Amino acid sequence: xxxxxxxxxxxxxxxxxxxxxxxxxxxxxxxxxxxxxxxxxxxxxxxxxxxxxxxxxxxxxxxxxxxxxxxxxxxxxxxxxxxxxxxxxxxxxxxxxxxxxxxxxxxxxxxxxxxxxxxxxxxxxxxxxxxxxxxxxxxxxxxxxxxxxxxxxxxxxxxxxxxxxxxxxxxxxxxxxxxxxxxxxxxxxxxxxxxxxxxxxxxxxxxxxxxxxxxxxxxxxxxxxxxxxxxxxxxxxxxxxxxxxxxxxxxxxxxxxxxxxxxxxxxxxxxxxxxxxxxxxxxxxxxxxxxxxxxxxxxxxxxxxxxxxxxxxxxxxxxxxxxxxxxxxxxxxxxxxxxxxxxxxxxxxxxxxxxxxxxxxxxxxxxxxxxxxxxxxxxxxxxxxxxxxxxxxxxxxxxxxxxxxxxxxxxxxxxxxxxxxxxxxxxxxxxxxxxxxxxxxxxxxxxxxxxxxx
Amino acid sequence: xxxxxxxxxxxxxxxxxxxxxxxxxxxxxxxxxxxxxxxxxxxxxxxxxxxxxxxxxxxxxxxxxxxxxxxxxxxxxxxxxxxxxxxxxx
Numbered sequence: 001x002x003x004x005x006x007x008x009x010x011x012x013x014x015x016x017x018x019x020x021x022x023x024x025x026x027x028x029x030x031x032x033x034x035x036x037x038x039x040x041x042x043x044x045x046x047x048x049x050x051x052x053x054x055x056x057x058x059x060x061x062x063x064x065x066x067x068x069x070x071x072x073x074x075x076x077x078x079x080x081x082x083x084x085x086x087x088x089x090x091x092x093x094x095x096x097x098x099x100x101x102x103x104x105x106x107x108x109x110x111x112x113x114x115x116x117x118x119x120x121x122x123x124x125x126x127x128x129x130x131x132x133x134x135x136x137x138x139x140x141x142x143x144x145x146x147x148x149x150x151x152x153x154x155x156x157x158x159x160x161x162x163x164x165x166x167x168x169x170x171x172x173x174x175x176x177x178x179x180x181x182x183x184x185x186x187x188x189x190x191x192x193x194x195x196x197x198x199x200x201x202x203x204x205x206x207x208x209x210x211x212x213x214x215x216x217x218x219x220x221x222x223x224x225x226x227x228x229x230x231x232x233x234x235x236x237x238x239x240x241x242x243x244x245x246x247x248x249x250x251x252x253x254x255x256x257x258x259x260x261x262x263x264x265x266x267x268x269x270x271x272x273x274x275x276x277x278x279x280x281x282x283x284x285x286x287x288x289x290x291x292x293x294x295x296x297x298x299x300x301x302x303x304x305x306x307x308x309x310x311x312x313x314x315x316x317x318x319x320x321x322x323x324x325x326x327x328x329x330x331x332x333x334x335x336x337x338x339x340x341x342x343x344x345x346x347x348x349x350x351x352x353x354x355x356x357x358x359x360x361x362x363x364x365x366x367x368x369x370x371x372x373x374x375x376x377x378x379x380x381x382x383x384x385x386x387x388x389x390x391x392x393x394x395x396x397x398x399x400x401x402x403x404x405x406x407x408x409x410x411x412x413x414x415x416x417x418x419x420x421x422x423x424x425x426x427x428x429x430x431x432x433x434x435x436x437x438x439x440x441x442x443x444x445x446x447x448x449x450x451x452x453x454x
Numbered sequence: 455x456x457x458x459x460x461x462x463x464x465x466x467x468x469x470x471x472x473x474x475x476x477x478x479x480x481x482x483x484x485x486x487x488x489x490x491x492x493x494x495x496x497x498x499x500x501x502x503x504x505x506x507x508x509x510x511x512x513x514x515x516x517x518x519x520x521x522x523x524x525x526x527x528x529x530x531x532x533x534x535x536x537x538x539x540x541x542x543x544x
Binding site for chain 1: 542
């Protein structure tokens with residue numbers, strides 16, 4: 001029989017510590033929509049999404065009410081559009097038309113984001129891949145709810161440096177196309193190495209080609225819950241600290257597992273995975289930087305930060321894996337700068353730099369995420385930062401990502417404001433020396449050796 | 455059997471539990487278990503109830519309890535039992 005304190009502990013997590021289910025994401029395969037005629041393709045895509053996801057938002061809200069746990073976002077991920085549109089699209093504008101169709105479908109079913117305006121080019125680009133990439137400035141500035149991800153590298157194939165070079169230019173063009181909103185178009189584009197096919201979190205969600213026709217993936221959250229738990233073991237040794245995080249992650253993930261199963265049952269769509277990621281929001285107390293602070297680091301970025309983040313990431317996985325029957329996606333701690341108010345503060349006072357963030361990405365779940373940089377940063381420097389991050393993912397056999405925002409018209413000392421879940425942050429300084437000759441070489445970086453690990 | 459957890463938090467005074475129980479009696483909701491503590495004039499109460507004879511929709515129960523809560527100056531929530539079982543039992 002349940003105890004009074006257990007019931008109140010759960011409800012306190014929701015009311016005081018921001019426990020929520022961050023997203024129920026329905027993955028929808030669009031492979032059966034393919035057609036060589038663009039209008040037919042767009043009709044097929046619209047019809048499939050609207051039919052498949054018509055009850056998604058209602059069911060998400062219903063579950064939230066029945067269990068007393070907020071389900072914040074209801075979202076959709078689709079098959080990478082570069083594949084779906086490859087036979088119909090002859091120009092970049094054709095891809096923009098697909099983006100507009102997706103946007104219209106998202107509005108119709110009431111989801112706030114739809115991910116999968118994506119291309120997987122880790123070994124080379126097809127003409128369709130390149131057209132989709134070149135359509136991004138127009139597609140992301142002309143739509144509201146589209147998220148894009150481009151995969152440029154993997155451990156098995158190496159890094160496509162031609163695509164890395166192109167993406168540096170494209171990121172700048174997206175920034176320019178959305179300059180009246182602090183270049184926020186860049187916040188809807190993730191550049192990946194080793195992407196996850198079943199990631200429910202935006203902006204990097206897409207429905208991989210190895211997935212079933214439709215699937216329900218759930219992303220849990222709860223940095224505030226972990227922070228509160230860690231604050232209760234102040235001064236205790238690492239064994240106690242690790243056990244505490246592990247137990248808390250177990251509890252948080254169980255909620256995700258329950259919601260995922262229930263959503264799957266009510267929507268009659270197979271359950272895919274629970275993503276164990278700790279995803280911060282700009283809300284006070286909903287921060288990864290605050291957890292690191294509670295672990296004993298004055299401000300995130302100080303020496304010890306990477307070790308603290310490694311502990312956090314690993315213990316979250318250890319606790320979460322037992323709590324769910326299928327774990328997937330990115331599963332770890334996210335370290336977006338603008339979306340985490342304490343992270344943004346650490347950047348403002350100079351404790352957190354891009355170089356330290358790069359080191360942190362070696363041990364956490366994603367990468368250089370939501371970092372505002374000066375608008376006059378060159379395309380080749382952006383490509384260089386992307387190449388560095390791709391190399392970390394490739395060599396360490398993990399997912400890494402880059403979501404940089406060169407804010408047009410702003411420089412170090414200014415603040416970028418994105419509003420809502422995207423938050424705000426100071427413009428961070430970037431190393432001013434050039435990597436242009438390196439980026440201009442062109443070609444591919446070969447896949448790494450899988451032995452002699454040191 | 456559809457088991458639901460009712461939680462109530464608020465400043466203690468006479469008639470709080472009576473108001474909640476009256477609502478349950480009127481709506482064919484059977485109480486299976488009650489536990490409560492009072493700390494410094496504040497009441498924390500939990501009930502396990504059976505909704506199998508309750509004929510209305512769950513969202514109506516939630517909003518009705520909200521109205522009862524407002525009348526007696528407390529916050530009353532209804533949640534399916536499973537969320538607590540999942541979190542606290544392996």
